[in-house]
Amino acid sequence: MMEALISELELRKDEFSNEKVATIYFGGGTPSVLSSEEIKLLIDTVHQNYKVIQDPEITLEANPDDLSEQKIIELSNSPVNRLSIGIQSFFEKDLKLMNRAHNAEEAKKCLSVAIRYFDNISVDLIYGIPNTTNDEWRENIETALSFGVPHISSYALTVEPKTALQSFIEKGIIDDVNDELAQEQFLILVDELDKAEFVHYELSNFGKEHFFSKNNSAYWQGKKYLGIGPSAHSFNGKERSWNIANNxxxxxxxxxxxxxxxxxxxxxxxxxxxxxxxxxxxxWGVDFKRIDQEFGNQYLQYLKMQAEKFILQDLLYIENDTLKTTRKGKFLTDGIASDLFKLNLS
Structure with a gap:
């Protein structure tokens, strides 16, 4: 697999010949199974075949059970300069419900070690978990903040088909996911992180100043990216591509x-x-000038027309020729966006 990843990087270098690489992200699956030497080899291959900026953001995704103290120290001595850790919850009952491999104690121990070796750490938290009270959710947020992490990604629990969670819900062993509870906990999250001086820069992402994820920000701003490995997705501005999933x-x-x-x-x-x-x-919202320049005036007029009802409902507002969601509209962003889509292909 390592040989294949290196070969793909070499085979695709012409696709990025006019670009500068600003971020390298080891994500999907469990990249923490790679040794520090293997990680360094992949990063060296990028440097040898691509133009890379000085001091790029290099992130590695991992779960607490993958991050022993020795592993964290090894990573701190590698070119990796950012960790994204899948904590999800600090409550044992939540972790068991979601069938996570780590326990609450491992989550806390992992973070207590990681903050000694890394300045740039993001943790993932899940809200809307059945039978998790708003007070417990606040405790989850407070626990994450107590470690001094500068970035939090947080998502509503979704029930995937053919999982143990789906089976428990169907059998009535646990309650189904409650959208109203999820919305309440989302707004608690927004308020608590605002008090802690985090910027809510993307629907599911909150960061201290200078600690926004450069990698994910590039996706949301429509920049080009190259995905290497099985199932990896790429985008060049006009085409999207994805690799076969079979190893x-x-x-x-x-x-x-x-x-x-x-x-x-x-x-x-x-x-x-x-x-x-x-x-x-x-x-950053949706820039009217960009809509006009890239897609044409008919798209701009359509967007303004479709947005009117959401502006009247205090879900959207316009600031400096840019369309943005209000606090009330944030949780409903994806549904609002789908109503602004243009369906008649041209």
Whole structure:
């Protein structure tokens, strides 16, 4: 697999010949299974084949059970300069419900070690978990803040098909996910992190000044990115592509110097819809001038017309020719965005 990843990086360097790499992200699956030497080898391959800015953001995703003290120290001596840790909750009952491999004690121990070696740490928290009270949710937030982490990503619990969680809900063992509870806990999160001087810069992301995720911000702002490895997605501004998910076929194709990916060309309407969806989720909003320049005046007029009812409902507002969500509208962002989409392809 390592050989295939290196080969894919080399095979695709021309796709990024006019770009500068600002972030490198080890995500998906469990990249923490890689040794520090393997991580360094992949980063060196990027430097050898691509133009890389001075001091790029290099993030590694991991779960607490993957991050022993020795592993954290090893990573701190590698080029990795940011950790994204999947805590999810500091309550044992929540972790068992979500079938997480780590326990609450491991989550706290992992963070207490990580903050000694890394300045730039993000933790993931889940809200809307059945039978989790608002007071318990506040305690989760306070516990995360007590470690001094500068970034928190937080998502509503979703029930995936064919999981233990779905089975428990269907059998009535636990309550189903409650949208009203999720919305309450989302607003608690917004208020508590605002008090702690975090900026709510994207629907699910909160960061101290200078600690926004540069990698994820690039997605939301429509910048190009290159995804390496099985199932990885890429975007060049006009086309989206994704690699095959099967490891064995991926390795075989790469050995044959063939890129195992499918490509979808995005229409003007596709790109407009994506910009509306991602822009509305962020603190930067949807820029009317950009809509006019990139997609044309008919798209701008359509957007303004569709947005009117949400402005009247105090869910959207316009500031400096930019469409943004109000505090009341934030939790409903994805639904609002879908109503602003243009469906008649052109």
């Amino acid at each position: 064995a076929i991926y390795i075989k194709k790469i050995k044959e110097k063939e890129l195992p990916c499918e490509i979808e060309e995005l229409s003007v309407t596709d790109r407009y819809n994506e910009y509306v969806m991602t822009g509305l989720r962020t603190v």
